[in-house]
Amino acid sequence: MDLKRMAALRAVEEIRDGDIVGLGTGSTTHHFIVELGRRVREEELEVMGVPTSYQSMFLAAESGIGVTSLAEHDVDVAVDGADEVDPQLNLIKGGGAAHTLEKIVDSSAGRFIVIVDESKLVDRLGAFPLPVEVIPAACRPVMIRLESMGATVTLRSCEGKDGPVVTDNGNFVLDASFGAIDDPAGLEVDLNSIPGVVENGIFAGLADMVIVGTAGGVEVLRPKG
Known part of the structure; x- marks a missing residue:
């Protein structure tokens, strides 16, 4: 299975009925939004999404997820990808040029979950511009x-x-x-x-959980201490 999709499927398990969900932007989050839409249709899950870009807004609508905004609701959990993740779970984001609204939504959420494949794990941030x-x-x-x-x-x-x-x-x-x-x-x-x-695209100290798709399965990382 695609490693990004593995991480996305695991993240969907974290969503509960009634949640307001921050919907990140990018290829990994694409899998998450599509799978969340499947749960909405098949399980009649009642959730609403707060999109971080036009891309995620259009995909949410196509997937059957109702869309709302920060002006109307608090975000229970935000799910987003990253371009780099260091051992302290600091991130670089913004490869899709959506990092401003992503940071607003992700930082306002009750929980912020990051989904990546193992290639995004680095010893120190900075290889990605x-x-x-x-x-x-x-x-x-x-x-x-x-x-x-x-x-x-x-x-x-x-x-x-x-x-x-x-x-x-x-x-x-x-x-x-x-x-x-x-x-x-x-x-x-x-x-x-x-x-x-x-x-800017540094997200320092925001992630509550990083779900990593690896060749050996899904790994869940949490902040130390």
Whole structure:
């Protein structure tokens, strides 16, 4: 079985009748939303989803999951993927350019469950370029500031259309390669203090559970201590 789907199927077991569920964005979360929709249809499970992107909103509707928002409901449990997970369960997210709303939903949830395949486990964050969402007018000064902090920075470009990626919030995404990140929590705060930065892709100390699909089966990781 696909390792991502293994992790997603295990995460669906964590959802209970009546839950308000944060619906992440990406290929692994795609499996989760589809399987949750199956439970809604076959078990008459009453849940509602808070999507973190247009992609997850459309998929939830196709899967038969009712959609709501943070303006209307608190989130009981959020389920999302990650691009990297370190041993302390800090994350890098944002490969799908949805990390701003993902962080808002995931941090507001009663529980935040991460689903990944084993290739996403790393000793230290930083091999994956760190996504930084910026207001378009601030793009150049933020790039200069990130470079002064030691990063190699590129403006993320679209595939299938000319020009930069534009997020669901109408902003640009800078991909900043810092190399190995020794202090994820500190860098997260430092980046968000730069004028023009909307949000960055470090999720430090948020995950309550990481479900990993491995060749030997599903492994569940929890924060130490």
